[in-house]
Amino acid sequence: MKRWILAGALLLLAGCDTGSGSPPVSTTRAAPIHWVEVAEVEERSLALAVQRSGTLRALRSAQILSQEEGVITALPFYPGDRVEEGALLLSLDDRLLRAQRRRVSAELSQAQQDLQRARTLSERNLIAVEERQRRETELSVLQAEFELLDARLSYTRISAPFTGVISERLSEPNTFVARNTHVLSLMDPSSLLIDLNLSEQLLQTLQRGDAVQVQIDALGSTEHLGRVTRIYPEIDPRTRLGRVEISLDPLPEGARVGQFARVRIEAATQPRRVIPFAALRQGESTQVFVLNAASEVELRPVTTGLRLADQIEVLSGLEPGEQVVVRGFFGLRPGQKVSLSSRHNRMVEDE
Numbered sequence: 392m393k394r395w396i397l398a399g400a401l402l403l404l405a406g407c408d409t410g411s412g413s414p415p416v417s418t419t420r421a422a423p424i425h426w427v428e429v430a431e432v433e434e435r436s437l438a439l440a441v442q443r444s445g446t447l448r449a450l451r452s453a454q455i456l457s458q459e460e461g462v463i464t465a466l467p468f469y470p471g472d473r474v475e476e477g478a479l480l481l482s483l484d485d486r487l488l489r490a491q492r493r494r495v496s497a498e499l500s501q502a503q504q505d506l507q508r509a510r511t512l513s514e515r516n517l518i519a520v521e522e523r524q525r526r527e528t529e530l531s532v533l534q535a536e537f538e539l540l541d542a543r544l545s546y547t548r549i550s551a552p553f554t555g556v557i558s559e560r561l562s563e564p565n566t567f568v569a570r571n572t573h574v575l576s577l578m579d580p581s582s583l584l585i586d587l588n589l590s591e592q593l594l595q596t597l598q599r600g601d602a603v604q605v606q607i608d609a610l611g612s613t614e615h616l617g618r619v620t621r622i623y624p625e626i627d628p629r630t631r632l633g634r635v636e637i638s639l640d641p642l643p644e645g646a647r648v649g650q651f652a653r654v655r656i657e658a659a660t661q662p663r664r665v666i667p668f669a670a671l672r673q674g675e676s677t678q679v680f681v682l683n684a685a686s687e688v689e690l691r692p693v694t695t696g697l698r699l700a701d702q703i704e705v706l707s708g709l710e711p712g713e714q715v716v717v718r719g720f721f722g723l724r725p726g727q728k729v730s731l732s733s734r735h736n737r738m739v740e741d742e
Contacts, residue, residue: 424729424730425719425722425723425727425728425729425730426719426729426730426731426732427680427682427688427716427718427719427723427729427730427731427732428716428717428718428719428731428732429682429714429715429716429717429731430666430667430670430714430715430717431712431713431714432664432665432666432705432709432710432711432712432713432714432715433664433665433666433711434662434663434664434665434711435662435663435665436660436661436662436663437660437661437662437663437665437699438657438658438659438660439596439656439657439658439659439697439699440655440656440657440658441593441655441656441697442653442654442655442656443587443588443589443653443654443656444651444652444653444654445585445586445587445637445652445654446585446586446649446650446651446652447583447584447585447607447646447647447648447649447650447652448583448584448585448586448648448649449578449579449580449582449583449584449648450579450582450583450584450638451553451555451578451579451582452555452558452576452577452578452579453552453553453576453577453578454573454575454576455480455481455549455573455574455575455576455577456571456572456573456574457481457483457546457549457568457569457570457571457572457574458546458549458570458571459483459488459543459546459547459570460483460567460568460569460570461483461484461485461547461567461568462483462484462565462566462567462568463481463482463483463484463562463563463564463565463566463567463568463574464482464483464484464564464565465479465481465482465564466480466481466560466562466563466564466574466575467479467480468480468557468560468575469557469560470557470558470559470560471556471557472556472557473554473555473556474551474554474555474556474557474577475551475554476550476551476552476553476554477550477551478550478551479548479549479550480549480550480551480575480577481548481549481574481575482547482548482549483546483547483548483568484547485544485547485548488540488543488544488547489544491540492537492540492541492544495533495536495537495540496537498533499530499533499534499537502526502529502530502533503530505526505529506523506526506527506529506530509522509523509526510523551577552577553577553579554579555577555578555579555580556577556578556579556580557575557576557577558576558577558578558648559575559576560574560575561573561574561575561576562574578648580647580648581642582638583638583639583642583646583647583648584620584636584637584638584639585605585617585636585637585638585639585652585654586634586635586636586637587634587635587636587637587654588630588632588633588634588635589632589633589634589635590631590632590633590697591626591631591632591633592696592697592704593656593697594622594626594633594635596656596658596697597619597622597635597656598619598622599619599620599621599622600618600619601618601619602616602617602618603617603618603619603637603654603655603656603657604616604617604654604655604657605617605637605639605652605653605654605655606652606653606655607643607646607650607651607652608650608651608652608653609645609647609650609651610643610645610646610650613643614655615639615643616639616640616641617637617638617639617640617654618637618638618640619635619636619637620636620637620638621635621636622634622635622636623635623636637654663696663697663699663704664704664705664706664709664711665699665702665703665704665705666679666702666703666705666709666715667701667702667703667715667717668698668701668702668703669701669717669718670703670715670716670717671693671695671703672690672720676692677692677693677694677695678690678691678692678693679691679693679708679709679715679716680715680716680720680723680725681709681713681714681715681716682713682714682715682716682729685728686728686729686730687726687727687728687729688716688723688725688726688727688729689725689726690725691708691709692708693705693706693707693708693709694706694707694708716729718732719732
């Protein structure tokens with residue numbers, strides 16, 4: 392009986408304990424730390440040196456088309472043959488056209504005689520004025536027909552428009568060709584150019600006449616002097632690239648149309664504000680996460696310029712000395728508090 396009374400007393404004491412000891416432990420977890428790496432916006436004096444690739448093409452080239460239909464009677468040149476300006480490249484069978492011209496020539500002679508008689512009779516009022524006018528019209532029509540046949544006959548013989556090399560031969564003698572058939576191609580190998588597509592930022596650094604270095608892979612590692620001969624005025628709105636022509640002066644021996652070329656473009660040293668390319672975030676605009684004095688990040692739009700290896704030029708939006716995030720973007724939001732990773736701290740200590 393005493394044991395039951397003692398047990399009840401102990402239970403009563405336990406129930407009356409108000410917890411005057413330690414407070415209850417909170418189950419709320421602290422927010423996880425977001426670690427990032429940052430880099431400082433730097434202003435450096437950098438020389439621009441970029442390499443772009445292109446293909447050699449001929450400044451002057453021509454497709455030789457048949458302007459008349461007929462059978463080819465002469466096609467003396469083959470690909471690789473050099474031809475002088477004015478050399479006969481193509482001739483067609485012209486016998487039918489010559490016969491037509493002889494007929495029209497005879498009709499023209501008769502029409503001239505008929506008109507002369509009509510004028511004499513008209514002066515004597517022996518024929519109506521309308522008859523004389525009809526004879527004049529007939530003569531004009533025959534003259535135009537004769538000139539047309541003369542032009543068509545000239546089209547049966549095609550000469551080289553300039554001195555060059557045959558690059559294509561697409562037909563053979565005794566073959567019938569229709570009008571506007573592509574028969575030969577001619578190009579001038581002494582006027583080779585390289586077409587380059589450059590960013591709009593890089594275009595701003597170039598002027599007509601600027602020197603560049605050209606390496607043609609097929610000719611080895613030797614660099615050859617080239618010059619900017621043309622800067623096209625339009626930028627492709629889809630790619631933001633513009634077109635530039637580079638000429639070779641002098642033309643290297645062995646250079647040929649279609650060869651692969653590398654062009655090295657250099658510009659004078661000037662101060663450039665740069666950040667690591669890895670800092671850029673692409674959305675509706677180009678942006679970076681900037682670390683402020685409260686260890687919070689803000690998303691800021693920037694205007695970029697030229698890419699220089701793993702660096703990118705910043706034209707506006709950042710000041711030298713500011714810090715931008717380069718690693719730790721996953722889950723990062725504007726206004727979020729961050730801590731610098733130990734890797735970044737070690738890099739600072741090493742400096």
